[in-house]
Amino acid sequence: MFYIVKLMRGSKTRVEWVGTLLAAITLFTSLACDVERRKSDAELGLTPEQAAGRRIYDANCDRCHEPYSTRGKKGPGLKAMFKHQYLRLSGLPANDERVTDIIRLGRGEMPGFSQALDQQQLTDLLAYLHTL
Numbered sequence: 299m300f301y302i303v304k305l306m307r308g309s310k311t312r313v314e315w316v317g318t319l320l321a322a323i324t325l326f327t328s329l330a331c332d333v334e335r336r337k338s339d340a341e342l343g344l345t346p347e348q349a350a351g352r353r354i355y356d357a358n359c360d361r362c363h364e365p366y367s368t369r370g371k372k373g374p375g376l377k378a379m380f381k382h383q384y385l386r387l388s389g390l391p392a393n394d395e396r397v398t399d400i401i402r403l404g405r406g407e408m409p410g411f412s413q414a415l416d417q418q419q420l421t422d423l424l425a426y427l428h429t430l
């Protein structure tokens with residue numbers, strides 16, 4: 299009798315252990331998906347101009363906009379922003395002119411970057427935004 303109880307205890311513990319392990323794996327997987335490893339410029343196939351634009355994006359835009367997701371931060375995620383006819387949030391046409399205006403002048407909570415970025419930087423940034 300004592301033996302059976304001990305055996306049951308033993309197997310229960312094992313089941314619990316497997317449960318814990320599964321929970322840990324699930325948690326790890328969901329975290330791993332969320333914090334995806336940052337791809338290198340080469341992996342993304344960026345030209346030197348687009349790579350320069352990515353640096354500018356990282357320094358000025360990344361804190362408010364996810365580049366490879368539509369998930370919002372302070373501003374909307376910019377994934378595939380030029381792949382559609384209209385910008386997702388404002389509904390403005392998704393073209394270089396409109397987007398350059400938004401970056402230069404700002405919009406709502408977004409500051410303008412006309413002082414911070416010169417024409418070359420804007421051109422590089424636009425080239426990168428087209429790769430999203």
Ligand code: HEC
Binds near residue numbers: 374
């Ligand atoms: C302080 C946070 C912040 C920073 C920094 C910022 N933005 Fe924004 N951005 C926003 C917010 C908030 C909006 C939404 C504005 C609105 O329409 O009310 C927005 C809107 C936009 C839009 C229009 C999106 C749409 O769907 O209508 C684009 C494009 C954009 N930002 C690009 C950029 C780029 C490129 C940079 C870097 C040069 C940048 N933003 C920097 C907060 C920011």
